[in-house]
Amino acid sequence: MEYEDLRIVETPSLVRDYTLEKLRNAISTGLYPPGARLVERELCEALGVSRTSVREALRQLQSENLVEVSKRRNISVAVITSKDAEDIYLIREMLETMAIRRFVALADDAEVKQLVKIQKSFGKTASKSAPRQLAALAGELYNTILEGARSRVISEVARPLLARVNYLRAVSMSEPGRMEGGLVEWEAMVDAVVARDADKAAEAMAQHLRNARAAIVARLEADENQAEKVAS
């Protein structure tokens, strides 16, 4: 008899993981936008957990650079400057072309099929312009790629970077015009993966990230100029 299937695989969930998840989510959806202050007691109330758990979750968010501490020790959602965003996208370009090459080399057929499926849902969802759905799909896409690349290290480095620009991506996707570009490149990438053409897939991925970088950096620079004007 086979017991493998019965074995309980997931450890009972931890309050601090729940807390972490909730906070990460709140940040990436913009519920807590960049710069928003996070007060421990308020988070405790909002989440119904103790200060202990909130604080441990905050320490992790701090290590992930999703929040930043002021010199008064107050914690707020990290503000990404245009320069930060540029560097994040440059690094992502290196990491994710690396990942997609590994995916082409190592992913099994089920994973490739999964990629195609996500890509198709994309086409369907895009016409309705439902930013939340699109963001979720994009997340799935990246997850699938990182999984299929079979590298713990790449995932560990890439995921926090992805998390840091999650909110920006969501904002950028809700802008008219930017979305279609992304779709075309993703389609090219998935096609290349299906054809097991690593170079082409990597190039499509790089192209996508270069375009995204340009769009987001431009957007942030505009915001920064605006803010500067207001300040004066």
Next chain:
Amino acid sequence: MEYEDLRIVETPSLVRDYTLEKLRNAISTGLYPPGARLVERELCEALGVSRTSVREALRQLQSENLVEVSKRRNISVAVITSKDAEDIYLIREMLETMAIRRFVALADDAEVKQLVKIQKSFGKTASKSAPRQLAALAGELYNTILEGARSRVISEVARPLLARVNYLRAVSMSEPGRMEGGLVEWEAMVDAVVARDADKAAEAMAQHLRNARAAIVARLEADENQAEKVAS
């Protein structure tokens, strides 16, 4: 009158930062070697701090992947496999060539001079084969480079990776033969930086990391084969 000089710039040190620092140090020096179990209560005693502080520090180490949690929730010093090490070095190669190019472009003369100084101390210290001193110097070298590269993001991504292989580097440096190779490449790199030749500097850095990768991966693979043999 100028008040800038009087202003207190450093926030009073936090117990959790002290704890984090101590633990990171203990891991990178091998006082707590890979696989060693870390028991909260013991750490409290050893460090003279409360469980609260130890736990918050552990959460950060966890985010940095310096420790790992078993399914029983026990925490131990992360074990780096040969595959992990290979990926870490591949990513470092991308990040640090990027960093050294920025350094050449952006660092001021004082920083270049600092680099040269460190490089010279290296030559002096190497003859005496004092691994602790060498490790400290290498740390300074990387710090200087990352500082001079003027990119928060690059530093934030590169530093944890560096920390993860710190112990391995120390071990590898204490082996005979490996050290001199590193020194030659570093000398080439610093020379190129002084000459403000970004391509040459980047190539020297890449060369250094490729050599280090080969040495460390070989070493880990040997260890892993050994362990496998013992297990059988």
Next chain:
DNA sequence: CTCGAATCTTTGTATGACAATCATATAAGT
């Protein structure tokens, strides 16, 4: 020697307490 109950260990979580720091409001003096 094996099985199972009792006990010890370790982690997860909550709570309450208190100091230190900063921010804000209030009172006082000129």
Next chain:
DNA sequence: ACTTATATGATTGTCATACAAAGATTCGAG
């Protein structure tokens, strides 16, 4: 009215406890 003191409040950092859950260990009964 304006500035300075003073009190008051808010927030974070740290500690000490307490207790539940889950595992690991010990030890006695058979």
